[in-house]
Amino acid sequence: MGKVTPFLMFQDGKAEEAMNYYISIIDDSEITSIVRYGANEAGDEGTVMQAAFSLKGQEFMCIDSNVKHQFSFTPSFSIYVTCNTEEEINTLYQKLIEGGQALMPIGDYGFSQRFGWLNDRFGVSWQLNLPS
Structure with missing residues (x-):
């Protein structure tokens, strides 16, 4: 393989x-x-x-794609980024959310101190995490 x-x-x-x-x-x-x-x-x-x-x-x-499909990206598959600092997660989130859509705004969701999930302006889904 x-x-x-x-x-x-x-x-x-x-x-x-x-x-x-x-x-x-x-x-x-x-x-x-x-x-x-x-x-x-x-x-x-x-x-x-x-x-x-x-x-x-x-x-x-x-x-x-040279063929127009009736589907696009889905949040079921996302790019997961582990950030090192609060500044890094905040900056990346702000850049990716421009023209996009928040799925889970940056916050404390219990499983992570700082976590955010969004679709960017191209429809690609991103999960951003700042581990505790």
């Missing part, structure tokens, strides 16, 4: 914008490869046929 990698399918040509946003707000992150659709190919020219990026060493793959 080869690697196991989380795979994100974006619609409406948002994959590259999302990757660039994520690597701009999370240190030690980068886009490692992008293959774009060319002229007369199955997807819109210039959109992401397949890309790879890493966030703090965790690799992800993504695409811009």
Whole structure:
């Protein structure tokens, strides 16, 4: 068996914008490869046929779907981030919530001193935790 990698399918040509946003707000992150659709190919020219990026060493793959689906992302699958400081969790939450939706605003939920769960502006779900 080869690697196991989380795979994100974006619609409406948002994959590259999302990757660039994520690597701009999370240190030690980068886009490692992008293959774009060319002229007369199955997807819109210039959109992401397949890309790879890493966030703090965790690799992800993504695409811009060339087919419009009746589904998108779900909070049932989320990116879980363990933060080191209160400032870090607050800053990351504020950046990710812009244009997004709070599922559990940052708070003390008993299982964690500081925890927040949200969907970002691209529909991707994030859980942010500051362990006690």
